[in-house]
Each structure stands twice: as structure tokens, then as C-alpha cells.
Amino acid sequence: HPDLVVEVAHPKIIQESGAQILRYANLLVGSPSALADPATEQQLLEASRRWDHAVFVARGALWGTEDITRLDAAGGLQVRAQWAPREPEGACRDPRPPDPSCHFQSLRVTMATHPDGFRLEGPLAAARSTGPRTLLYEGPVRGLCPFAPRNSNTMAAAALAAPSLGFDGVIGVLVADLSLTDMHVVDVELRGPPGPTGRSFAVHTHRENPAEPGAVTGSATVTAFWRSLLGAARPLPGCCQLPSRPGIRLC
Numbered sequence: 002h003p004d005l006v007v008e009v010a011h012p013k014i015i016q017e018s019g020a021q022i023l024r025y026a027n028l029l030v031g032s033p034s035a036l037a038d039p040a041t042e043q044q045l046l047e048a049s050r051r052w053d054h055a056v057f058v059a060r061g062a063l064w065g066t067e068d069i070t071r072l073d074a075a076g077g078l079q080v081r082a083q084w085a086p087r088e089p090e091g092a093c094r095d096p097r098p099p100d101p102s103c104h105f106q107s108l109r110v111t112m113a114t115h116p117d118g119f120r121l122e123g124p125l126a127a128a129r130s131t132g133p134r135t136l137l138y139e140g141p142v143r144g145l146c147p148f149a150p151r152n153s154n155t156m157a158a159a160a161l162a163a164p165s166l167g168f169d170g171v172i173g174v175l176v177a178d179l180s181l182t183d184m185h186v187v188d189v190e191l192r193g194p195p196g197p198t199g200r201s202f203a204v205h206t207h208r209e210n211p212a213e214p215g216a217v218t219g220s221a222t223v224t225a226f227w228r229s230l231l232g233a234a235r236p237l238p239g240c241c242q243l244p245s246r247p248g249i250r251l252c
Contacts, residue, residue: 012150016041020048029057033157037146055245057252059229062222063158073163077193078107110156111188113176117215123148130177138175143168185210185219
């Protein structure tokens with residue numbers, strides 16, 4: 002039997018066969034967007050525990066994974082109420098009393114690239130650029146993954162890194178930018194709750210990942226995935242290791 006099965010094709014592979022694979026081997030998921038489907042996540046968890054095999058999830062292009070996880074574990078990332086877009090008509094009002102139409106956006110991931118770099122499905126497949134920079138989607142990551150399964154993996158990894166927010170609390174933004182012909186740009190914006198002075202802890206990372214024109218995956222992401230694979234296959238400091246406990250964990 003193999004020690005590890007690696008998926009790098011499409012989230013449907015995980016959704017349709019992931020639980021069955023876990024009967025025979027550990028699994029490295031290269032399409033984290035598959036776990037936006039609650040039934041798939043539950044099936045993987047149950048199969049992992051039943052067959053004593055681990056589910057590793059590649060972090061891909063997500064920068065600062067460990068820091069996000071640590072802050073989340075400390076209670077620094079919490080959804081206050083339902084999400085609302087940034088447009089003026091949906092702007093957050095005073096949360097006292099709590100406004101059900103909005104919350105402070107704790108974790109927001111924006112992915113921008115040239116329209117040729119997207120592989121969109123469903124209603125997003127008909128989306129067209131209306132100018133140099135077009136907003137295609139802004140909302141909970143769970144709503145994006147089914148329609149951009151190959152372009153939402155970084156956002157899905159963020160949802161897994163911050164389980165208190167999860168796929169419903171992490172905000173994903175997809176942008177078509179005609180100027181980004183040879184790169185993918187990922188911005189991660191993180192904001193904690195207000196402190197004693199009223200100010201909030203905040204981090205903003207900006208990652209420019211070179212990519213071939215029309216490519217779904219940037220060159221640095223390939224390197225990051227290779228490191229995840231090595232970490233799942235043999236001990237590496239701070240990464241996944243085999244053998245490992247059952248469950249789902251980023252690597």
C-alpha cells in the first residue's frame with residue numbers, strides 16, 4: 002500500500018474519492034477548495050478517524066499560515082455578525098447594539114490576476130471584465146469555491162488556518178486585472194478586535210507571484226507545494242509528518 006496519495010488535479014477528486022483513498026493511505030490535498038463542501042469535510046474526517054490515516058492540506062500561496070492559526074487559537078479572530086460588502090450602502094454601522102447586516106472583517110484574502118488566468122464555473126463563468134480592474138466576487142469563501150475551484154485554493158487554505166472563522170467567516174475577493182499578465186497577486190488582510198485604546202491589531206501582506214500568461218498556478222506556489230509534499234512524506238521542522246494523527250491539518 003502507498004504511504005501517501007497526492008491530489009493536484011481538481012477538487013472533485015477529493016469530493017468523490019477522498020474518503021475511499023483514506024482507507025489505504027494518508028492523503029495530501031492540493032485543492033483545498035474541495036473542503037468548502039461541508040459533506041466532503043465531514044466524510045474526510047470520519048474516514049481519517051476510521052482508518053487511522055491523516056489528511057494533509059497544502060497551504061499553497063497563503064503567506065503567514067502559522068501566524069493566522071496562532072492568532073485564531075488565541076481568540077483574536079472572531080466574527081461579530083454577518084458579513085457585509087465594503088460598498089457605502091453596505092458599510093458597517095456602530096455595532097452597539099450588534100448590527101446583523103455587518104461585522105468587522107477579521108480575515109480577508111484578495112486574489113487578482115489577468116482574466117486568462119481564471120477557470121470559472123457556474124454564474125462566474127459568464128463574468129466579463131468591465132474595465133482595467135473588475136471585481137468578480139466579494140463574499141464568504143464558501144460561496145466562491147464551487148464556482149472558482151482552481152482559483153480559490155489560497156482563500157480555502159485561509160479558512161482552514163482560522164477555524165473559528167472557517168469558510169463562512171473568511172472573506173474572499175476575486176479580481177480580474179488586465180495589467181497582471183504575468184503574475185498572481187494575493188493580499189491577505191487580518192484585523193483583530195479593538196484593544197483597550199480602541200485600536201486593533203492589523204496585518205496586510207502583499208504577495209506577487211510570477212506566472213506564465215494564462216496559468217492558474219504561480220511559480221512560487223509550485224515550490225511551496227513541493228515543500229508541503231516533502232513535509233508530509235518525511236519529518237520537517239514545523240510541518241506535517243508521517244506517521245501522523247488522524248484529522249485534517251495544513252502542511
